[in-house]
Amino acid sequence: MTDGTDQQLPTNWGRWGEDDELGTLNLVTAEVRARGVAEAREGEVVPLGRAVTPAPTARGPFGPDGPRSSAVQQALLYTGTPPMGMAETLVLTPHDPSLTHLDAVAHIPVDGMVYPGRPLAECVDPGGVRHGSTAAFGDGVVTKGVLLDLAPGDRLPPAHGITGTDLDAAAERGGVTVLPGDAVVLRGGWTFAWDAEEPTPGLTLDAVAWLHRHDVALLAGDVGDAFPPLEGEMPMPLHLVGLARLGLPLVDGASVEDLAAVCGRLSRSSFMLVVAPPRIHGATGLPVNPLAVF
DSSP: OOSSTTSOOOOOTTTTOTTOOSGGGGGOOHHHHHHHHTTOOSOOEEEOSOOOOOOOOSSTTOOTTSOOOOHHHHHHHHHSSOOSOOOOOOOOOTTOTTSOEEEOGGGSOBTTEETTTEEHHHHEETTEESSSSGGGGTTOEEEEEEEEESSTTSOOOTTOEEOHHHHHHHHHHHTOOOOTTOEEEEEOSOOOOTTOSSOOOEEOHHHHHHHHHTTOOEEEESOOSOSSOOTTSOSSHIIIIIITTTOOOEEETOOOHHHHHHHHHHTOOEEEEEEOOOOOOSOSEEEOOOEEEO
16 A cells, blocks of 8 residues: 555545534534633643744845835835834745644645535635635634653654554553543654655554544644655645544644643643634635643
8 A cells, every 4th residue: 555545544524514614623512622621720821833033025125135124114114204103014824834833624635625525616716715714713722632742852763654553652651531522732853844854754544543533623743744755654644634534623833842841840741722813714724823721
């Protein structure tokens, strides 16, 4: 097997109806949400979003030979007086691996279909995404988060294929049980980069099937799909199966080292996880700063 298409793939197509856009976020019921809120006991907050410093653009009035496009300089340029307010224009590529972001289910079509089996032509047009977009994230996500540290105090080896057995072992080390509707945060000790000299570790189809069996509602972490794909494994199982077939929203590029440190200090691996993306509709992904609340 090289691409996984010759075996039965886990799927949630049809589980919540043909018009569903929430995917596994359907599992975050009021009871599950309350279970997550109960995890906030110490009042300590850990952000999972990477810090990003915007770079000046070469377009517009501020090119590489002009002044740097700070808000103050823009205001002075256009008013000629000390500014009464400051503003800037931010141009974002939500799926840039250096930016912590939340993938909507329309991000990855498979076989010309968008989760949960809608023809791509019905879901997307030049005006944006009509089905499976970031509109589904308008209510945010509040649930119990569980850290599964796959390499405590270290990092996974290059090109390591993460399996369900690895996830079980991490849960046992952390003394946690993953329940339906929980969010799982993975730590592998890696920061993804397209120009990395070493091949990254990544989830195998077996690990994605584990997430399905445990009814995980959302996945975040510093590891995801391996790059380049793992030898002998289906390429990109987390996106092609987890996101596209299970409807499992993914927080790519999370920063988890501080989270692991706090979990170690407090001797606990569960917390309340809050994800509140901006209410921007019609996109395939949005930048986010998830918060782990202890």
